[in-house]
Amino acid sequence: MDDxxxxxxxxxxxxxxxGVAVFLFQQIFRTRRQESRFSKLQxxxxxxxxxxxxxxxxxxxxxxxxxxxxxVKLLQKALKSAEKEEIPTENAALIYNALGFAYFSQExxxxxxxxxxxxxxxxxxxxxxxxxxxxxxxxxxxxxxxxEAYEASLQHDPKNAIAKRRAESLRKRVGSAS
Numbered sequence: 001m002d003d004x005x006x007x008x009x010x011x012x013x014x015x016x017x018x019g020v021a022v023f024l025f026q027q028i029f030r031t032r033r034q035e036s037r038f039s040k041l042q043x044x045x046x047x048x049x050x051x052x053x054x055x056x057x058x059x060x061x062x063x064x065x066x067x068x069x070x071x072v073k074l075l076q077k078a079l080k081s082a083e084k085e086e087i088p089t090e091n092a093a094l095i096y097n098a099l100g101f102a103y104f105s106q107e108x109x110x111x112x113x114x115x116x117x118x119x120x121x122x123x124x125x126x127x128x129x130x131x132x133x134x135x136x137x138x139x140x141x142x143x144x145x146x147x148e149a150y151e152a153s154l155q156h157d158p159k160n161a162i163a164k165r166r167a168e169s170l171r172k173r174v175g176s177a178s
Contacts, residue, residue, distance in 0.1 A: 068106050150170065
């Protein structure tokens, strides 16, 4: 029995280390693939005009890197290209939502609101944009519009956990203020 305990301990340790190694390799592979795509897009868009999708993708990669000013420029180019290409309104809504997020991250809340509203105008059941709009209204301490945005989100997706939680919290705040 005393001989088995170290074997169990070492086996457990090896399994844990193998799990950590697999996780690390996945992260490294994902990061390398993302960086490779980032470099390819950057080079391509420096040399030639890109599509709305390419500008959006590079702008999103800049968002991931928290380089918001660069992201805004690329997302604005994506919108200009989208107008020329006549892309589906749902795709244009994605660009406006990303642009709103870039402005929100820079604490430019009015510009964020304008872009989220544009995304919702193009795609009224865009739950993420509705949640983002509610969030920016909350940051501006505008409780009623925030609650309206979350409730609109819940109309399109009744199981939306974020909207449920935030709407509930805002209802309590409005109820206690009365």
